[in-house]
Amino acid sequence: MPELPEVETVRRSLLPLIGRTIRRVDVRLPAAIRTHRPVQFAKVLAGKSVRKVERRGKALLISLSSGWVLVVHFKLWGLLRFSAEGIRPDRETAVIVHFKRGGDLEFRELQLSTIELYKQRRLPRIEYLANLGVDPLSAEFTKERLWELMQRRVAVRALLTDQERIAGIGNLWAHEILHAAGLRPGRQAIALTLAEVEGLHQAVRRVLRSGIARGGEPEFSDALERKGRVRLAVYGRAGQPCPRGDGTIVAARSGGRPSFFCPACQH
């Protein structure tokens, strides 16, 4: 599932599209578009140019001329791919945006992920965007803010992945962060000490930043098809040695989702 580091990685790989103008749009899987019929969608996009590419939580926002914004809401899976030579569609191709003077942007492998098209002024009324919590890489995400967020009787893993409190962290990166912080996923948020919350705050920033620097998790690739180079410490690594060399990663389930930790260094 693309999370903050992956969406930020794909955002950065799309920055060269700024200033380019859309020639036409080919909708191959109409169900991927939630706000428009394919013909309307293509009609709105034709002739618009790319102004900005932003991320909010796990959503990618591509702002176009005339006040339109394409919102890619990543859920289970989804990839964007740009090719200067053009894209040859296959059965995973949902939409291809053809640019003037060459180059195609493909939206593909959309598993529950959606493409929506809105006028900029409508964005504050889009429920998912309006309800997003603090961005963990923003200046507002201070250790005091995290301490306040932690004052709840829920597992710390559930709190880190609650998009209405902290935006962008999903199950994979929550586990990597908790390993870096030495905390077990099932710990009650409210029971953490001040020192533990401070350590967690640092781990959130450090792990997400290094995830972005390495292009995200290894199954993901950016719009130029560069693979993620992160070596995961715990997620999906049950039975393998902890990278700290002190124990073996164990798997559990919590809240119906897989959970991983090292019993030796996470408490």
Ligand SMILES: [Zn+2]
């Ligand atoms: Zn360990």
